[in-house]
Amino acid sequence: MTIPGLPTPVHSGKVRELYDAGDGLLVMVASDRMSAFDVVLPTAIPDKGRVLTALSLWWFDQLSDLVPNHVVSADVDEYPGVFRGRDELRGRSVLVRRLAMVPVECVARAYLSGSGTKQYRVDGAVCGVPLPAGLTEGSELPDTIFTPTTKATPPDHDAPMTYAEVEAAVGPEQAAELRKLTIEILDRGRRVCGPRGIILADTKVEWGVDAAGTLVLADEVLTPDSSRFWPAEEWQPGRAQPSYDKQPLRDWLESSGWDKKAPGPELPPEIVAATRERYVAAYERITGERFA
Ligand SMILES: Nc1ncnc(-c2cnn(Cc3cccc(F)c3)c2)c1Cl
Numbered sequence: 692m693t694i695p696g697l698p699t700p701v702h703s704g705k706v707r708e709l710y711d712a713g714d715g716l717l718v719m720v721a722s723d724r725m726s727a728f729d730v731v732l733p734t735a736i737p738d739k740g741r742v743l744t745a746l747s748l749w750w751f752d753q754l755s756d757l758v759p760n761h762v763v764s765a766d767v768d769e770y771p772g773v774f775r776g777r778d779e780l781r782g783r784s785v786l787v788r789r790l791a792m793v794p795v796e797c798v799a800r801a802y803l804s805g806s807g808t809k810q811y812r813v814d815g816a817v818c819g820v821p822l823p824a825g826l827t828e829g830s831e832l833p834d835t836i837f838t839p840t841t842k843a844t845p846p847d848h849d850a851p852m853t854y855a856e857v858e859a860a861v862g863p864e865q866a867a868e869l870r871k872l873t874i875e876i877l878d879r880g881r882r883v884c885g886p887r888g889i890i891l892a893d894t895k896v897e898w899g900v901d902a903a904g905t906l907v908l909a910d911e912v913l914t915p916d917s918s919r920f921w922p923a924e925e926w927q928p929g930r931a932q933p934s935y936d937k938q939p940l941r942d943w944l945e946s947s948g949w950d951k952k953a954p955g956p957e958l959p960p961e962i963v964a965a966t967r968e969r970y971v972a973a974y975e976r977i978t979g980e981r982f983a
Pocket residue numbers: 702703704707708709717719720761787788789790791792899909910
């Protein structure tokens with residue numbers, strides 16, 4: 692989504708852009724683009740960017756007693772320069788302070804799934820963390836574990852890191868803080884989501900360091916794009932769990948005969964509507980607030 696009059700993004704993700712706003716500031720923008728099975732689909736999901744931005748901001752606020760964060764403002768009328776008042780950014784962007792990003796994708800897991808299950812089946816461990824025997828896809832773990840990865844540049848994939856490798860990368864003090872805080876964030880997210888019928892299985896957070904050397908929570912936090920959200924009433928270890936937000940889309944794609952190596956197909960209106968509704972429902976159930 693190139694926005695006229697804005698500079699070229701300093702980073703373009705599958706569904707997001709990052710702009711330099713000068714004076715040590717960045718503008719993060721969440722688009723309505725949807726990706727599935729690692730493919731960006733041609734059909735946008737209306738309001739997806741606004742819902743995920745609102746949810747992330749709500750979590751930053753919920754976590755503000757635990758950790759400082761990079762948010763400066765989410766009011767586009769307060770943004771600097773060419774970003775100020777731009778309607779294309781309203782509700783789907785955040786003005787943040789530029790940090791020195793920690794070179795580790797900080798993942799915490801309370802359930803075994805995806806790449807974690809694959810590692811477990813080979814090693815009986817995930818990122819070097821030994822797990823009990825007898826676990827399967829979707830199993831709840833006895834404790835929340837820290838399972839970091841490298842920050843690979845596409846087309847390379849993020850590679851699992853052992854805790855010793857994190858210590859070598861950032862030093863033992865910061866490694867201990869990354870593990871403790873990342874686990875605490877997932878545990879807090881679970882305490883909010885669980886009673887509302889949503890299993891928060893895992894999450895990925897990104898950390899930066901400010902000029903004072905303090906760890907600051909950056910990027911997005913506890914959204915369906917950075918975490919696995921499962922409907923609790925459908926939890927069944929032993930198979931891939933349905934995704935709270937993506938399942939209607941995944942089911943349709945699988946039934947449509949789409950070849951996952953081919954470009955993504957256009958989505959029928961009812962699948963777009965069902966997907967939008969899942970994002971809005973997740974926001975309203977978690978925050979207890981109506982999505983406007
Ligand atoms: N506060 C910060 N300071 C320095 N760097 C970052 C940073 C770099 N990359 N990313 C990931 C990303 C966030 C959004 C849109 C994208 F395209 C990519 C975040 C941040 Cl958030």
